[in-house]
Amino acid sequence: MSQQQGLEITxxxxxxxxLLFGNLKKHQVTLPACxxxxxxxxxxxxxxxxxxxxxPELFIQGETVRPGILVLVNDADWELLGQLDYEIxxxxxxxxxxxxxxx
Amino acid sequence: MSLESKSIFQMExxxxxxxxxxxxxxxxxxxxxxxxxxxxxxxxxxxSKDDIERFSRQIIxxxxxxxxxxxxxxxxxxxxxxxxxxxxxxxxxxxxxxxHIGLVDYDEVDRSNLHRQLLHSQExxxxxxxxxxxxxxxxxxxxxRISEHSLQLDSSNALNIVQQYDVVIDATxxxxxxxxxNDACVISGKPLVSGSALRLEGxxxxxxxxxxxxxxxxxxxxxxxxTVTNCGDGGVLGAVPGVIGVLQALEAIKIVLGWTGVLSGxxxxxxxxxxxxRNIRLRAKNPSCDVCGDHPLITKLxxxxxxxxxxxxDKESGLSLLKQEQRVSPETLHRSFICKNEGIVIDVRDSxxxxxxxLPNSINIPLKKLEEVTTIQKIKEILDSRKKNEENFPVxxxxxxxxxxxxxxxxxxxxLGNENVAVCDxxxxxxxxxxxxxxxxxxx
Ligand SMILES: [Zn+2]
Numbered sequence: 001m002s003q004q005q006g007l008e009i010t011x012x013x014x015x016x017x018x019l020l021f022g023n024l025k026k027h028q029v030t031l032p033a034c035x036x037x038x039x040x041x042x043x044x045x046x047x048x049x050x051x052x053x054x055x056p057e058l059f060i061q062g063e064t065v066r067p068g069i070l071v072l073v074n075d076a077d078w079e080l081l082g083q084l085d086y087e088i089x090x091x092x093x094x095x096x097x098x099x100x101x102x103x
Numbered sequence: 104m105s106l107e108s109k110s111i112f113q114m115e116x117x118x119x120x121x122x123x124x125x126x127x128x129x130x131x132x133x134x135x136x137x138x139x140x141x142x143x144x145x146x147x148x149x150x151s152k153d154d155i156e157r158f159s160r161q162i163i164x165x166x167x168x169x170x171x172x173x174x175x176x177x178x179x180x181x182x183x184x185x186x187x188x189x190x191x192x193x194x195x196x197x198x199x200x201x202x203h204i205g206l207v208d209y210d211e212v213d214r215s216n217l218h219r220q221l222l223h224s225q226e227x228x229x230x231x232x233x234x235x236x237x238x239x240x241x242x243x244x245x246x247x248r249i250s251e252h253s254l255q256l257d258s259s260n261a262l263n264i265v266q267q268y269d270v271v272i273d274a275t276x277x278x279x280x281x282x283x284x285n286d287a288c289v290i291s292g293k294p295l296v297s298g299s300a301l302r303l304e305g306x307x308x309x310x311x312x313x314x315x316x317x318x319x320x321x322x323x324x325x326x327x328x329x330t331v332t333n334c335g336d337g338g339v340l341g342a343v344p345g346v347i348g349v350l351q352a353l354e355a356i357k358i359v360l361g362w363t364g365v366l367s368g369x370x371x372x373x374x375x376x377x378x379x380x381r382n383i384r385l386r387a388k389n390p391s392c393d394v395c396g397d398h399p400l401i402t403k404l405x406x407x408x409x410x411x412x413x414x415x416x417d418k419e420s421g422l423s424l425l426k427q428e429q430r431v432s433p434e435t436l437h438r439s440f441i442c443k444n445e446g447i448v449i450d451v452r453d454s455x456x457x458x459x460x461x462l463p464n465s466i467n468i469p470l471k472k473l474e475e476v477t478t479i480q481k482i483k484e485i486l487d488s489r490k491k492n493e494e495n496f497p498v499x500x501x502x503x504x505x506x507x508x509x510x511x512x513x514x515x516x517x518x519l520g521n522e523n524v525a526v527c528d529x530x531x532x533x534x535x536x537x538x539x540x541x542x543x544x545x546x547x
Contacts, residue, residue, distance in 0.1 A: 014372060015304060016332060054471075058330050068326025070370075072383050077321075079386035095383075097372065099322065100299035100306050102334040102417070103188040103276040103344060 006030035007038055007090055011051075015098035017069060022053050031088070040071065041084040043094070059096075070097045122226065129241065136245065148177040148202075153246065158200050171360050172200060178359040179203035181268035183256055183284055185232040186210075187219040187334065187344030188274035188298045188351060194222060195352035197240045201359065203248045204240065205268055208232040209255035209416075215547055219341030255415065256280060258404035261287040270355045273297040274348065276333060278325055279407040279415035285310060285318035286404055289395045294367075296354045298347040301337050303375035305347035308366055308385070309354055311395065315367035320389040325411040333417040338455075343375045424509040430530040433539035436499055446497030447489060449482070451511040456503065460545050462536070470507050479518045486522055495525040503547075505532035 011027040018025045031038050031046060041063060048056050058066065064084060065071060071078040072095040078086060088094070150172060155162070162172050180201050182189045185208040196204055210232050212223045220232075227235040233253040240249055252264055256275075265271055265287045273284050273295055281297070288295040294312035299305065311317045350371070357365050370383040394401040408415050431439075439445045440462075448465040450457055457467040466485065472478045490496035498515065502508040508528035515526045529536065537544040 014374070015306070016301065016337070054474075058327075066327060066330065067324035068322065068330060070321070070383075075381065076384040077386045080384065097306075098330070099326070100301045100304060101276065101278050101281060101331055102299055102301040102337065102339060103184050103186050103274050 006032050007088060009088060009091065010093045011047075012093065012095040013097075014095065015100050017059065017096045017098040020054060020059050021051055027051065038088040039084065040073075040078060040086050040088065040094070043088060044084075065096065068099050070099060071095070072097065119226075126238070129238075133241070133245065148173040150176065151246075154200065157244070161199065166362070167360065174361070175200050175356065175359055176202045178270070179205065179268040180270045180272060180355050180359075181205040181207065181265060182272045182274055183207045183280070184274035184276060185220070185222070185236040186216065186274065186276060187300060187339060187341065188348040189272070190220045190222040190236060191345050191348030192272050192274055192298075192351045192355070193236060193240055194243065195349055196355060197244050197247050197249075199352070199356055200244070201247065201356070203250065203268075205250040205252060205264065206233045206236055207252040207254065207256050207264065208236075209253070215335075219339065219344055221341075221345075256283060257415065258283065258406065261404060262291060265291045265293055268293065270358050271295050272351050272355055274351065276417040277413065277415055278328075278331055279411040279413055281318060282325065282410060283404065283407040283415070286394050286401055289317050289319075290403070294358050294365075296351045296358070298344075298351045300344035300347050301332060301334060301339055303340055303343055305343050305373040305375070307347055307350050307354070307371040307373070308369060309358070310367070312358065312365055312367040314388055316385060316388045317392060317395040319394050320387075320392045321385060323389075323393065325413075328411070328413040331413065335417060340375060343373070346373055346375070421504075422506040422509055425512055425528060429512055429527050430509075431499065431527045432530060433536045436501075436529050436536070437540050439497060440499060446499055447485060448499045448501060449511070449515075451500060451502050451507050456547075459547070460533075462501070462533075465501070470502070470511055473511055473514045473518070482515075482519065483522065486519075486524065490524070494523055496523065498524045498526045499529060500526065501529035501532055501536075503532050504534050505530050508532060 008030050011029055013021050013025055021027065044060055044063065048060055052059060059069065060066065073081050073086060074093050150169060154172065154176065158172050161167050162169060178201050180196055182193050182204065185193065185206050193204060193206065212227045212230055212232055212235050214228055216223060217225060222236040222239040223232065231253045233251045237249045237251050240247065254260065261283055271284065271288050271293050273281060275281060275284065285295060288311050295310040297310055297318065298307045309315065354366055368385050368387065370385055372381040372383060388395060390397050393399060440448055448462055450461055450465045450467050451470040453469050454467055461467065468478060486496065500508045500511045500515065505528065512526050512528045519526065533544065534546050537546045
């Protein structure tokens, strides 16, 4: 099951996570065609190589996001959808939110 | 001029004295009312004439009714943090007729709180936040019982306090206290209404309610301390925690009334910039959660500052990265840079902060920019034009409190290693400067 064309998705950032991505809260991106399916796991690697502007350790630790960042696919917690193994579909909206602690 | 200022001073003194008198009379009245109340009221939940007149507008909502108002009168809510979230939450809960409100805070009112913590007035700067808030709440509704817990919530006292209330509101400002409060609520079986805000964004959810997830179910590991930003460093627009705090009061009332539709297992994201609310579906309770799971590892409170690697306050403690000879006092900086025009001063705060207030002739280069090659090039050019053939030309680095300046010194020592400069930071930052040298300089 290879994807011939690129995969168009929306990436969003909030709670300060946008500061690591050029201070832009919304990115329309096209993931290049690849062998097999795009998953959140491969997306994170792609983001690290193509999108992260600074200090990757503040976003990614090992193969997953650092503690305190919540990943939401189409407004649902990624835990409900298989986490790193979730297979991304065209038009998906993936939101990375850094939790706030201030008051 | 001197006559006029003397009379202003006298007036201020008289007003302060009158306020003190007012406070003691209010206290006296409260004690009297409490004695009277314990004699006459057999059932606290019964609505009085005052209650009916005061709450009629919400009692006539069919889903509340007299029964709902009685539930509220018999309920108790603990608010932890009397700040940007806690003030509006407490105000609306007191207004709504929740019978017993507990307030927890260790801190005193500071001028930088007043833009968002609207229960505190400028006369109360330096007063404990809990007594300042309690005073304002009692003026709003003297029938509500307000319990004052002027203390730092910690593992030794949290359970005892939490157990006295039906619902808990997390209106704190740091990660360690959030984990502490979560565990205390799970152990005591209390729902936790959790809110947070920073800059123009807010977040809200309810933990540990009707088999819903707890904070640890969602965030089993604390965030690395260097990724956590507090309001003092990141900033916050007052109306944003205002929105979230009011919603926290609403969720607490819904829990008291036993309504469905409580924000449990969901996270509400508020963007003040876009005026949007986004409701996110969260995972279910985790059966292997360390505290609320089927076989919990945490059955009593632990050391949360150690668990999070961060203090249980929003005040950054003093870093110590440099040797003493790499640091200068405000007096030394004043003598050298201001009086003798020696060296240069690099201010590593963000440009917004620099634009608010800065030392004359200081150069603003935010800490983050020190990573960039072009920035270092720019500094080298400035040095070339200034230092001629001087040995150990002083490069003074400063920031707000003297932490980032130390990080900056370490970076600059690497990148300016061959420049024959002596890089030092201002110990204690601009706060120390304001205290020692220039009392007209704002401490923010
Ligand atoms: Zn849990």
